Each structure stands twice: as structure tokens, then as C-alpha cells.
Amino acid sequence: MTSVRSLFANAQGSAIRELAGLAQEPDMISLAGGMPDPALLPLEAIREAYARALSSDDRALLQYGPTDGLPACKQAVSALLRDILGPQEPADWVMTSGSQQAIDLVARTLLDPGDAVVVEDHAYPAALQAFRFCEARIAGLACDEQGLLPEALREFAATRRVRAIYLVPTFGNPTGVLMGAERRLALLRAAADAQAVVIEDDPYRSLAFEDAAALPPTLHQLEREHRTGADVVYLTSFSKTVAPALRVGAVLASPTLRRAVVLAKQAADIHSGTLDQGVLAQLLGSAWLPAHLATLRTHYAAKGLALHAALQAHVGDLMTWQAPRGGMFIWGTLRNGAAGIADWKPIFRRHGVLFVPGREFSACGVDAGHLRLSFANPAIPRLAEGAARLSRVLREALAA
Amino acid sequence: MTSVRSLFANAQGSAIRELAGLAQEPDMISLAGGMPDPALLPLEAIREAYARALSSDDRALLQYGPTDGLPACKQAVSALLRDILGPQEPADWVMTSGSQQAIDLVARTLLDPGDAVVVEDHAYPAALQAFRFCEARIAGLACDEQGLLPEALREFAATRRVRAIYLVPTFGNPTGVLMGAERRLALLRAAADAQAVVIEDDPYRSLAFEDAAALPPTLHQLEREHRTGADVVYLTSFSKTVAPALRVGAVLASPTLRRAVVLAKQAADIHSGTLDQGVLAQLLGSAWLPAHLATLRTHYAAKGLALHAALQAHVGDLMTWQAPRGGMFIWGTLRNGAAGIADWKPIFRRHGVLFVPGREFSACGVDAGHLRLSFANPAIPRLAEGAARLSRVLREALAA
Numbered sequence: 001m002t003s004v005r006s007l008f009a010n011a012q013g014s015a016i017r018e019l020a021g022l023a024q025e026p027d028m029i030s031l032a033g034g035m036p037d038p039a040l041l042p043l044e045a046i047r048e049a050y051a052r053a054l055s056s057d058d059r060a061l062l063q064y065g066p067t068d069g070l071p072a073c074k075q076a077v078s079a080l081l082r083d084i085l086g087p088q089e090p091a092d093w094v095m096t097s098g099s100q101q102a103i104d105l106v107a108r109t110l111l112d113p114g115d116a117v118v119v120e121d122h123a124y125p126a127a128l129q130a131f132r133f134c135e136a137r138i139a140g141l142a143c144d145e146q147g148l149l150p151e152a153l154r155e156f157a158a159t160r161r162v163r164a165i166y167l168v169p170t171f172g173n174p175t176g177v178l179m180g181a182e183r184r185l186a187l188l189r190a191a192a193d194a195q196a197v198v199i200e201d202d203p204y205r206s207l208a209f210e211d212a213a214a215l216p217p218t219l220h221q222l223e224r225e226h227r228t229g230a231d232v233v234y235l236t237s238f239s240k241t242v243a244p245a246l247r248v249g250a251v252l253a254s255p256t257l258r259r260a261v262v263l264a265k266q267a268a269d270i271h272s273g274t275l276d277q278g279v280l281a282q283l284l285g286s287a288w289l290p291a292h293l294a295t296l297r298t299h300y301a302a303k304g305l306a307l308h309a310a311l312q313a314h315v316g317d318l319m320t321w322q323a324p325r326g327g328m329f330i331w332g333t334l335r336n337g338a339a340g341i342a343d344w345k346p347i348f349r350r351h352g353v354l355f356v357p358g359r360e361f362s363a364c365g366v367d368a369g370h371l372r373l374s375f376a377n378p379a380i381p382r383l384a385e386g387a388a389r390l391s392r393v394l395r396e397a398l399a400a
Numbered sequence: 401m402t403s404v405r406s407l408f409a410n411a412q413g414s415a416i417r418e419l420a421g422l423a424q425e426p427d428m429i430s431l432a433g434g435m436p437d438p439a440l441l442p443l444e445a446i447r448e449a450y451a452r453a454l455s456s457d458d459r460a461l462l463q464y465g466p467t468d469g470l471p472a473c474k475q476a477v478s479a480l481l482r483d484i485l486g487p488q489e490p491a492d493w494v495m496t497s498g499s500q501q502a503i504d505l506v507a508r509t510l511l512d513p514g515d516a517v518v519v520e521d522h523a524y525p526a527a528l529q530a531f532r533f534c535e536a537r538i539a540g541l542a543c544d545e546q547g548l549l550p551e552a553l554r555e556f557a558a559t560r561r562v563r564a565i566y567l568v569p570t571f572g573n574p575t576g577v578l579m580g581a582e583r584r585l586a587l588l589r590a591a592a593d594a595q596a597v598v599i600e601d602d603p604y605r606s607l608a609f610e611d612a613a614a615l616p617p618t619l620h621q622l623e624r625e626h627r628t629g630a631d632v633v634y635l636t637s638f639s640k641t642v643a644p645a646l647r648v649g650a651v652l653a654s655p656t657l658r659r660a661v662v663l664a665k666q667a668a669d670i671h672s673g674t675l676d677q678g679v680l681a682q683l684l685g686s687a688w689l690p691a692h693l694a695t696l697r698t699h700y701a702a703k704g705l706a707l708h709a710a711l712q713a714h715v716g717d718l719m720t721w722q723a724p725r726g727g728m729f730i731w732g733t734l735r736n737g738a739a740g741i742a743d744w745k746p747i748f749r750r751h752g753v754l755f756v757p758g759r760e761f762s763a764c765g766v767d768a769g770h771l772r773l774s775f776a777n778p779a780i781p782r783l784a785e786g787a788a789r790l791s792r793v794l795r796e797a798l799a800a
Contacts, residue, residue: 002597002631002653008509008660017467017666033464041462047454054447062441062643064433067417097497097647097669104668108533109408130667133508197402231402243462245674247497253402260408266417267529268504269497273673274645 007133014125015360022345023354029386031307031373032354034173034240034328039379040299041243045288049279061278067266068258069095069250070277076284077250081236084205084217085252086224092252094261097272099203099237099249102261103166104130105268106199106233106251109260111136115163118156118196120148122331122361122370124173127166127201136163140363145322147172147179150186157194164197169219171204171327174361174372178325181216188222192229197257203237203249204327206293209301220252233257240328241293242283246276300328300376303383307375310387318394319371328376338368339397347396353389407533414525415760422745423754429786431707431773432754434573434640434728439779440699441643445688449679461678467666468658469495469650470677476684477636477650484605484617485634485652486624492652494661497672499603499637499649502661503566504530505668506599506633506651509660511536515563518556518596520548522731522761522770524573527566527601536563540763545722547572547579550586557594564597569619571604571727574761574772578725581616588622592629597657603637603649604727606693609701620652633657640728641693642683646676700728700776703783707775710787718794719771728776738768739797747796753789 003009016033023030053061068074074090082088096102103126111117113135119128121140131138139160141152147169156162167187169179179187191198200219208215217225220234234252242248253261265271283289304324311321311330319332341347341357348354358370373390375383403409416433423430453461468474474490482488496502503526511517513535519528521540531538539560541552547569556562567587569579579587591598600619608615617625620634634652642648653661665671683689704724711721711730719732741747741757748754758770773790775783 002510002633002657004509004657004660005512008663009656011660011663013659013663014467014666020464020466035464038459038463041459043454043457043459043462046462047451050450050454051447054443054450057443059438059441059443062443062446062645063438064420064435064639064644066420067414097672100667101669109404110402112405126667126670129663133664133667233402239464244464245462247669247671247673256409257402257404259413260404260411263408263411263413263529264533266414267500267526267533268668269501269647270526271647272497273647273676276673276676 007135011132014129016125016356019354019356022348025349027352028354029352029378029382029389030354031375031378031386031390032356033377034374035377036240036244037299037303037377040296042292045283045292046243046279049282052282053275053278061275063274065271065274065277067271068262069093069272070274070281072281073277076281077236080284084221085234086221088252092258093250094253094258094265095272095277096249096251096265097269098239098247099201099235100126101268102235102249102251103127103199103201105261105264106257107131107134107136109257109264110164110197116160118153118162118165119363120167120172122174122358122367123166123363124168124201125360128363138363145177146183147177148187150183150190153187153190153194157190157196162194162196164199165191166199166201167219168201168204170202170215171207171325174329174356175331176322176324176327176329179216181222184216184219184222185226188219188226188228188230198230198232199235200232201235203240206241207296207300207328208326209297209304210325238280241296242280246273246280248272248276248280303375303380306380307373307383307387310384314387314391315394318398324375328374330373330375332371332373334369336398339394340368341397341400347393351389351393353386353393355390407535411532414529416525416756419754419756422748425749427752428754429752429778429782429789430754431775431778431786431790432756433777434774435777436640436644437699437703437777440696442692445683445692446643446679449682452682453675453678461675463674465671465674465677467671468662469493469672470674470681472681473677476681480684481636484621486621488652492658493650494653494658494665495672495677496649496651496665497669498639498647499601499635500526501668502635502649502651503527503601505661505664506657507531507534507536509657509664510564510597516560518553518562518565519763520567520572522574522758522767523566523763524568524601525760528763538763545577546583547577548587550583550590553587553590553594557590557596562594562596564599565591566599566601567619568601568604570602570615571607571725574729574756575731576722576724576727576729579616581622584616584619584622585626588619588626588628588630598630598632599635600632601635603640606641607696607700607728608726609697609704610725638680641696642680646673646680648672648676648680703775703780706780707773707783707787710784714787714791715794718798724775728774730773730775732771732773734769736798739794740768741797741800747793751789751793753786753793755790
């Protein structure tokens with residue numbers, strides 16, 4: 001029997017990935033994974049784009065491609081994001097196999113074993129896992145309703161070297177928090193003082209329920225305007241706006257880091273799917289995209305508000321949360337402390353609803369007072385029913 | 401300016417990837433990268449498979465998928481490889497983003513810093529790079545015309561713990577060598593005695609010029625029959641037989657290693673492309689595949705023999721090589737020692753031909769007596785012209 005590194009032998013798998021299996025059971029309502037609503041996956045546009053990409057006799061899209069990405073796709077990403085990032089060039093980008101790979105490659109090229117990474121007290125589990133597999137020390141710092149507190153970062157950095165700070169500042173995962181412009185700037189200044197690299201993970205920005213142009217600037221853009229000296233690495237994803245299946249994300253980084261990421265990617269998977277990148281380039285550059293994004297925003301807003309209203313009706317006495325303003329998540333805080341359940345699965349099965357327990361987002365794996373609810377996947381009538389079932393789950397759990 | 405880990409700051413990029421840029425220059429003949437012949441990339445079949453995959457209203461192929469792979473794709477891979485691997489189940493496989501990712505994930509989950517990995521004295525550079533990025537110590541051991549010498553492995557393992565042995569036993573990269581059945585078994589016995597994991601990388605097996613059924617068994621199958629106690633991890637690729645663009649490979653591993661690979665993959669890219677896997681599942685399960693593989697074998701045989709004949713006509717006085725029997729490569733050994741050229745690019749440009757210098761395949765980066773020639777990509781008349789140009793390159797280099 002093969003023995004593997006203790007780092008992996010002792011690691012836990014992703015609870016969210018496990019819950020994805022449970023979500024397939026009959027009549028289960030999943031408020032767990034951040035999976036797009038299938039009805040909002042643009043099948044027609046994708047079908048046409050593949051047909052077009054494969055319609056010429058040029059087989060370049062079937063061949064090996066450059067490690068840093070298909071030029072047309074880098075061009076499309078750079079042009080699309082000019083509004084929120086300011087001037088940057090296609091050459092500043094590396095295309096990755098989803099933004100998850102960007103997290104992993106940046107982590108692998110930045111983090112030596114023992115390096116400290118700062119995250120919010122509840123953070124995206126697959127980022128935490130990538131940092132753990134680099135043997136980083138992960139510090140989850142205090143947050144308020146705008147996310148990470150700059151004072152907490154300054155206090156931590158006063159006694160320890162911080163190598164990187166990982167943030168989802170726009171409709172964060174799991175909290176859904178939108179960090180304001182002043183908070184962003186204060187965090188950039190604290191990061192610059194700490195000489196820590198800021199990893200800005202930004203997969204949800206296009207899912208603002210209201211005017212996307214009124215959102216606070218990206219950390220990347222703020223840094224460009226204010227020159228605090230912080231080093232911002234910007235990650236984007238097309239899994240929420242086009243389709244997860246394509247596995248295409250992108251990272252904008254300074255030349256030194258970009259070179260390292262390309263070297264790591266040569267060894268990791270040579271390059272991301274050529275055809276998928278060709279299709280994405282078409283879609284990002286087409287007039288179809290703005291209309292599609294508007295549809296997404298309208299529908300996800302309706303779903304977010306439907307879950308919000310249903311929660312008010314069913315579990316308002318049990319937990320608090322902020323009304324969602326974008327993204328895919330509502331973060332619930334139990335009013336009367338903790339639901340000390342070791343294994344939620346039997347309760348989920350009994351009542352036919354799933355959510356992700358708070359501990360999955362905690363750097364130290366301890367939390368019994370929160371839950372993440374995603375409104376992205378189920379249809380609206382199922383969200384209402386899901387809230388009713390959630391009420392039964394929580395009442396059983398809190399009584400236990 | 402971001403500083404990156406010294407491991408990456410000091411690493412060299414892939415020379416083969418760099419040469420891919422040079423290959424785009426006008427009238428350049430590339431005998432460098434192992435890129436499939438574009439004329440043999442099955443555009444029609446792929447076009448139809450994407451159209452079919454996207455023809456129903458079921459959007460499951462656009463959604464997030466399981467980390468270990470799309471069930472239909474695992475099923476197709478398992479069924480396809482029953483002849484060369486013996487009984488195994490879809491559940492024994494993990495689908496990866498090309499077989500390169502399988503190399504990387506197996507390396508990351510097996511190798512602690514300082515662990516020793518044994519390879520042939522000339523080996524696939526992107527595997528070497530993956531091992532380097534795990535901070536493994538790489539030992540390139542002596543080979544003959546059948547590949548790695550079991551005595552060399554036994555001698556090395558007598559004084560050092562060997563964690564893994566990486567082999568491409570069937571039409572190896574770069575040497576094109578086909579390891580016979582007895583050699584395979586002797587290596588398995590030596591690996592079992594050393595308690596080293598055997599990583600069998602097998603991307604070229606379907607490109608045997610003659611009867612594929614007459615090839616020596618895979619290491620995996622031999623181990624099943626002879627029970628030497630060696631732990632064999634089997635890697636397959638569809639980049640050479642279907643298309644590199646899809647980035648789908650697969651790894652067959654024991655349960656402990658497989659679990660670790662899945663955990664590493666959750667953090668590395670969540671899962672490989674869902675649609676690409678759906679398309680591959682269709683193609684692997686269709687009656688089209690055997691006819692396509694027969695076409696590939698016929699055409700690559702013609703190309704391999706064309707390059708072989710042209711080399712005899714143009715550079716027979718300068719180097720020796722084995723006539724190719726499969727795969728994509730001819731490995732040349734210069735008759736009169738070394739071509740001590742630090743930078744081949746100006747010479748390549750001057751004469752309009754590219755190959756990969758031997759040092760790129762050496763674990764220690766030192767080799768001036770070999771070159772790898774790929775016959776896969778250029779059309780046959782260009783292979784003949786390439787050999788004529790190669791003669792001029794080598795005569796200039798050897799005179800220098």
C-alpha cells in the first residue's frame with residue numbers, strides 16, 4: 001500500500017465537495033455549494049461558440065497552446081476588465097484552469113513552508129486548503145460587517161512577518177460581505193506596511209444586484225490610484241458568469257510573480273484547455289455578454305431576496321444575517337450561540353436540506369455559530385421550501 | 401516588486417516551450433516539440449462530439465463536476481484500457497488536466513523535500529520540473545537500448561532510499577526506447593526490493609507502428625500477473641490520440657494515493673473540464689476510435705520512417721540512432737562527441753530547423769552529445785528538408 005506525505009494523509013477532504021454528492025439525493029434542496037443556477041448557464045451561446053470555434057479547418061484550437069494562455073483569450077480578458085482595473089495589457093495576464101488554479105499557483109510560488117498567510121476569520125475553504133498544502137501558517141483575523149479589520153492586520157504584523165493576505169472583498173465567500181472603498185484603502189496601507197502580497201480573489205463582482213458601476217473599486221485599481229506600495233495580485237473567474245465546466249480563470253500579477261506562475265504551470269498542467277479558451281474569448285468579446293450579465297444580475301437578485309424573505313419568515317428568531325447585495329451567499333449567525341453538531345449529514349437527510357456549517361470556513365476548523373446559505377442553485381420556490389426545512393434542521397440542532 | 405520562492409526565482413523555463421515560439425517563424429521546420437500532426441487532429445469527430453454534448457437541454461456538462469472526474473469519462477477510460485491493464489474499475493481512476501497534472505499531483509502527494517526520485521539518464525523535462533518543484537533529489541541512472549538498467553537501480557538503492565521511479569517504458573520520451581517484457585519485470589523486482597513507487601507514464605502506447613497487441617505488457621499488468629510487490633501508478637494521456645487541447649489525462653492508483661491525489665486536485669483546480677470530459681467519453685466509447693487509432697499508427701509510422709531515411713541520407717556520418725518503432729521521437733547520438741553550443745537559437749534560425757538539445761532531458765542539465773528529433777508535426781516533405789537542414793546545423797555546430 002502506497003504511503004503518501006503526512007500532509008495529505010492527515011488532510012480532510014472538502015466538505016462542500018462531499019455535500020455535492022448528498023445534493024443529488026431525491027428531493028434534496030441544496031443551499032450548500034456555490035453552483036450556478038443551471039437555468040442561467042448559457043447553453044445556446046456556448047453551443048454556438050463551440051460550433052464556430054470548430055467550424056474552420058484551422059486546427060490550432062485543438063493543439064497544444066502557450067502556457068500563459070491563448071493570446072485571443074488574454075486579449076479578451078484584458079479588454080473586458082479595463083473598466084474595473086484600469087490600464088493593463090494582455091501580456092500582464094496568465095490564463096489558469098479556473099481561478100482555483102490561480103490561487104494554487106500563486107500560493108506555491110510565494111509560500112515557503114511556515115510562511116504566514118492572513119485571511120478573514122471565515123474564508124473560502126479551497127484557498128485555505130491550497131495554503132495548507134504549501135505548509136503555510138494560516139491566521140484568520142477579526143472582521144466586521146465590511147470584512148477584515150485593518151487594525152487586526154496591523155496588530156498581527158507587528159510581531160510576525162506576513163507573506164500574503166488573501167481576500168474576497170466583493171461579495172465575499174462565505175460571508176457575502178462587500179468591503180467599502182475606505183476599508184479597502186486602509187487594508188492596502190496596512191498590507192504595504194507589512195510588505196505582504198495582497199491576493200484579491202474577485203469571482204463575484206459581476207453578480208452585483210444593483211448598479212455594478214457603483215461598486216467600490218477593485219484593490220488593484222485603488223492601488224494604482226493611491227500608490228500605497230502594496231503588491232496586489234488580481235484573480236478573476238468565469239465560472240459564475242459563463243460556466244464552471246470550462247475551467248478558465250485568469251491572474252494579473254507583476255512580472256516576477258507572473259514568470260514564476262508560468263513556470264509552475266508548465267509543470268502543473270502545461271496549459272489550460274485551448275478550445276475552452278477560444279470559446280471564452282469569443283463570448284467575452286461579443287455583444288451577447290452585457291445582456292447575459294444583466295440577466296444574471298436580475299435573476300440572482302431575485303433569488304437572493306427570495307431566500308432573504310423566506311429566512312425572515314422561518315428562522316428570523318434563530319439567526320441574524322445581512323440582506324444580500326450580490327454574489328451567491330447569505331451568512332447566518334445563530335442568535336443563541338452554537339449548534340454543537342459533529343455530523344450534520346443525518347439531520348440534513350432527515351429534513352431534505354443542505355447548508356455548509358461555519359467550521360468549514362474557519363482556518364482552525366472551529367465554529368458552531370455560523371452557517372453559509374447559497375441561493376444560487378435552487379429555483380425560487382425551492383428556496384422558500386428550503387428555508388422552511390432549514391427552520392426544522394436548526395430547531396432540531398439547537399435542541400440537541 | 402514581488403519576491404517569489406527561490407525555488408521558482410532560480411528555475412529555468414521549459415526550453416521546449418520556448419522553442420514552440422521559434423517554431424512559428426516563417427519557413428521554420430520544427431523537429432522539436434512532440435506536437436501532433438495537425439492533419440491528424442480529428443476535427444470532424446470532435447466537432448460532432450461537442451455538438452452532441454451540447455444538443456440536449458441538460459446543462460450538467462456546463463456545471464461543476466466531481467473532482468475525481470466525470471463518471472462517464474472514468475467508465476470510458478476503464479473500459480478502453482482493459483486490454484492493456486487487466487481488470488480495474490472506473491472508481492480506480494482520477495481524471496486529470498492532461499497527464500502532466502497526474503505527474504504533478506502524484507509528485508506533490510508522494511515527495512517530501514529531499515526525497516530521491518530515479519529517472520532514466522535522459523527523461524521528460526516537464527516531469528523533471530515537477531519533481532524539482534517538490535524539492536526532490538533527482539537521480540538519472542544508466543540506460544541501454546532497452547531503457548533503465550535494473551542493476552543501476554539496485555546499486556543506487558543499496559545506499560539510498562528511493563521514493564519513486566519515473567518511467568516512460570513504451571516509446572520513451574526523449575529516447576523512443578521500447579522496454580522489453582523481461583526488462584520490465586526485472587525493474588519491477590528491483591523497485592519492489594527498494595520499496596519505491598513506480599510511476600508508469602504511458603502516453604505513446606497507442607502509437608505503435610506495428611501490431612499494438614504484440615507490445616510488451618504495461619508495468620501495471622505485469623505487476624498484476626507476477627506480484628513482485630511493486631506499487632505501480634499508471635498514467636495515460638489523450639493528447640496524442642485525440643487532441644492536446646482538451647487537457648484530459650487519467651491516473652490509476654491505489655486507494656491511499658488516489659485519495660491524496662483527489663485532495664490535492666481539489667485545491668489545484670477543483671476538477672478538470674466537464675464538457676471536455678463528456679466529449680472524450682463519447683469519443684473513447686465510439687466505433688470511430690479504433691479506425692482513428694489505425695490511421696494515426698499508419699501515418700506516424702510513415703513519418704517516422706521518412707525521417708529515419710532522410711537522416712540516413714543526410715547525417716548518417718554524424719550521428720547514430722535506432723529506427724523508430726512507435727511514438728514521436730528519434731534520439732540521436734553524435735558519433736564524435738559533443739556539440740558544445742550554449743545557445744542553439746541563432747544556429748536554428750540561420751538554417752530554419754529546430755530540435756531539442758540533449759541537455760534539456762538530463763537531470764543535471766549536462767549533455768552535449770545527444771539531440772531529440774520529433775517526426776510528429778511536420779508533413780513528410782518537410783521532414784526530408786528538415787534532415788537536410790539538420791545536416792547543416794550539425795556541421796556548423798561540430799566545427800565550432
